Amino acid sequence: MHDQETPEALVEWLAAMLLIREFEEQAERASLRGKVPGGVHPAIGQEAVAVGAMRALGPDDIVTGGHRPHHHALARGVDPARLMAELFGRETGLGHGIAGSMHLSDFSRGYYGSNGIVGASLGLAMGAALGASMRGTGQVAVGFVGDGAANTGRTWEFVNMAVIWNLPLIAICENNLYAVETFIDNVMGGKSMVRRAEGFGIPAFEVDGQDIHEVNRAVATARERALAGDGPTFLEMRTYRYHGHETGDKGVYRTADEVDRWRTERDPIARLASSLQASGDLSEQGLTELQEQAVARVADALAFADESPWPSASTAPHPTDREGSAR
Ligand SMILES: Cc1ncc(C[n+]2csc(CCOP(=O)(O)OP(=O)(O)O)c2C)c(N)n1
Ligand SMILES: [Mg+2]
Known part of the structure; x- marks a missing residue:
């Protein structure tokens, strides 16, 4: 346990993970009811990566993400x-209903946003890190990508530039083992993402992404290095998404057993909840209350989104678009 991991902080981390899980469950259900133009890419199972990472950052640090971004935004x-209302168009x-699930941003939270181009978020974070470095602002930029992005050229171009310019960048690869239906081990030449990163001269570490403590410490250490002027760090977070790639994916490319094993043996929420209960820092009733709070906040978010108006003609993408579409 390091300084930051007080019992109060850990309970807050748990609450944040519970909120994400409930949000994602309900967002996916709403999407199946036709409420979310374009569908969603839920991050259920990946909560510890987002919360552990964000809790290691300062308020002025910068975060970017990709097509699976709700957990990053909520953790930030x-x-x-406002997030649910964006999904509902x-x-x-957050984007006045015309941006959608993959184009979130909230600059007031240092959340410079998500986008659907696999790997591109790292370039935005790298550019933000360059800006921070040139201005001497003392900010660190964190870019989240997936394992699929680790097989695209742009990801490594951004890593290379961060290395040669010694930028305050933390590159986080959420390796959830699949890029849509493609299993990482079948497509990762050289078999090791960390070794690949090291080839570009960036310190690189594999992290158990289902252990929020390990995630938090790895990002805190990377941030200290960046702030000390020691440049970027690459973190491969081993994690798993329990649901399909996106709304409607039936997951035929993996076994139910595999999903069950990750859920029952390594679930990040269950792990933190049981360790807090074992240490006496959270009662059974306390856990129930946290769960109820998450359910209530998301129910409020759904009601807010449902009752909110569609974008006005002046902010809509095109006046002839169908009502509510967010292309
Ligand atoms: C440049 C680009 N190529 C292809 C796609 C289509 N696409 C969307 S998500 C995805 C898989 C990404 O997998 P990964 O990086 O592992 O992220 P995950 O979905 O697992 O979070 C692909 C290929 C895209 N959005 N952008
Ligand atoms: Mg993936």
């Missing part, structure tokens, strides 16, 4: 109601 403190959403 983005308002769940409503005027009250």
